Amino acid sequence: MKHFWFLVFIAQVSFAQTTFEKGLKYLEQKKYAYAKSTFEWLIKENPKNIDAIDKLGEACFLMQEWDVAVKCGKKLVTADPQNAEYWFKYGGALGMKAKSVNKLKALGMIGDIREAFETSARLDSKHINVRWALVLFYMELPAIVGGSETKAQKYANELMQLSKVDGCLAKGYIDVYNGEYEKAEFYYKKAYEIGHSKTTYEKLYELYLNKMKNKEKAQKLKNDFY
Structure with missing residues (x-):
């Protein structure tokens, strides 16, 4: 009899794990409503399922709930x-x-x-x-x-x-917020030189085009990045 209840317990745990993985898959696929329902079911079954609570929060955050x-x-x-x-x-x-x-x-x-x-x-x-x-x-x-x-x-x-890149981007953000665009350029250029990523490019490009109104620098940066 003990073996029977042990097998039932194992089956329940395995089913919960499979359901949790299904919920994670929904999150990856951006099917947030499905993910939400899945994690809600798991929490109903076990209100102390911290992993399910964590992922339910993520799904609802992405759904702006x-x-x-x-x-x-x-x-x-x-x-x-x-x-x-x-x-x-x-x-x-x-x-x-x-x-x-x-x-x-x-x-x-x-x-x-x-x-x-x-x-x-x-x-x-x-x-x-x-x-x-x-x-x-x-x-x-x-x-x-x-x-x-x-x-x-x-x-x-x-x-x-x-992270030098994040630090430079943060410093640049503060300068842009204060309207100090030349100081922001220094930090955004540094971030771009270090990271040369889409994010660092976009921050510097936006600064040149929309804040400093310098189309020449914006175009030169675009040519360099692409």
């Missing part, structure tokens, strides 16, 4: 408060929800967003994405409610230590 993504993020950081990636995802979901609600409600969310991102950065000194998020957060946030170029520069400097 911010409320569900925030709830998933909250569950993740509650289950594993030492996981930097979970705090990053929670902060990202909160940030996107804040952009979708009225200004008064968004103001009330600033503290939670800041806490989530800074906790992630503290837990993982090499987490590039969360440092990018903090650069954007502190630059876009008005000074009266906590925005700070000094703090944005701090995280841009940390990015520079982790």
Whole structure:
């Protein structure tokens, strides 16, 4: 009899694993609604399935269903408060929800967003994405409610230590935000020279064409890249 229940248990675990893999496949195929349904079913079967909660949050984030993504993020950081990636995802979901609600409600969310991102950065000194998020957060946030170029520069400097390309792009972003296009050109050119990627090209090209209004430099860059 014991062997029978053991086999039933193994079958259930195997089925759950297969279903989870199916959900991952839906995510890869950008069939987010199918992925959402799959992970919801897994969570219904096991409310503590942290992997399913994580992926449900991802699917809902990609579907712009911010409320569900925030709830998933909250569950993740509650289950594993030492996981930097979970705090990053929670902060990202909160940030996107804040952009979708009225200004008064968004103001009330600033503290939670800041806490989530800074906790992630503290837990993982090499987490590039969360440092990018903090650069954007502190630059876009008005000074009266906590925005700070000094703090944005701090995280841009940390990015520079982790990845020269990301650091230069972050520095360039801050300069563009401030309308200091020549300074931005210095950093974007440096990022392009190091990375020579589509992203670094597009940032520099956009700067030349749309900000500096220099079609000659834009065309020269285009010829070089292609």
